[in-house]
Amino acid sequence: MHGVADLIEKITQQPRKLFAIVVCITALTYLPLSALYSPWYWAQIGPFEVQATFAPQYAIYFFVGLAIGSQGLDRGIFDEEGTLVRRWPLWTGGAFAAFFLWIIPAALIAKMPNVPVKALSVIGDLGLVIFAAAACLSMTGLFQRFARGRLPVIGDISEHGAFISSTIRSCCGCNTRCSIRLCRPSPRGYSCSPARCSRAGEQAS
Numbered sequence: 599m600h601g602v603a604d605l606i607e608k609i610t611q612q613p614r615k616l617f618a619i620v621v622c623i624t625a626l627t628y629l630p631l632s633a634l635y636s637p638w639y640w641a642q643i644g645p646f647e648v649q650a651t652f653a654p655q656y657a658i659y660f661f662v663g664l665a666i667g668s669q670g671l672d673r674g675i676f677d678e679e680g681t682l683v684r685r686w687p688l689w690t691g692g693a694f695a696a697f698f699l700w701i702i703p704a705a706l707i708a709k710m711p712n713v714p715v716k717a718l719s720v721i722g723d724l725g726l727v728i729f730a731a732a733a734c735l736s737m738t739g740l741f742q743r744f745a746r747g748r749l750p751v752i753g754d755i756s757e758h759g760a761f762i763s764s765t766i767r768s769c770c771g772c773n774t775r776c777s778i779r780l781c782r783p784s785p786r787g788y789s790c791s792p793a794r795c796s797r798a799g800e801q802a803s
Contacts, residue, residue, distance in 0.1 A: 610675055617731050628651060659734070693732040693735075696732045700723075701722075
């Protein structure tokens with residue numbers, strides 16, 4: 599396990615290597631499935647439905663995120679002084695280029711007759727997996743570069759989170775109990791006592 603942790607640390611210290619590995623893995627899973635299923639095909643597994651082509655992508659990115667997060671939020675690609683932050687314009691430009699590499703073949707297939715559909719499909723699918731990886735890294739670099747400071751509004755919400763949560767639960771408990779038990783008919787419709795609502799909210803919290 600120690601060797602695996604060292605390997606993950608080495609990879610996450612080098613965004614280009616991480617990008618290449620993610621693109622290769624996702625391409626190996628996405629390209630064969632995209633040749634069999636359309637992006638709009640949903641496969642049913644018991645009571646659940648998943649997009650056949652994208653389901654493996656979600657799993658891959660989930661585990662990649664776990665691996666990156668296990669190194670801490672101040673190391674690897676999250677390092678505020680790392681190469682990803684310093685080269686955010688290149689990553690952002692690369693993400694836009696990959697987006698057009700994906701969307702232009704798709705537009706040609708949809709709008710233009712007599713085009714090499716198979717070749718354009720492969721190019722577009724490859725552009726999609728490149729764009730997904732590049733967008734994740736470029737957005738990480740952008741946020742690390744421009745959103746590293748603490749916003750006063752977010753800080754206030756964080757400091758008063760317990761009060762906000764208890765207030766919301768009290769209101770929800772009040773509304774639920776009033777609508778089910780405490781509201782009673784009157785000549786003008788249903789009415790609810792504020793005192794009863796207050797007590798119900800306190801009990802719910």
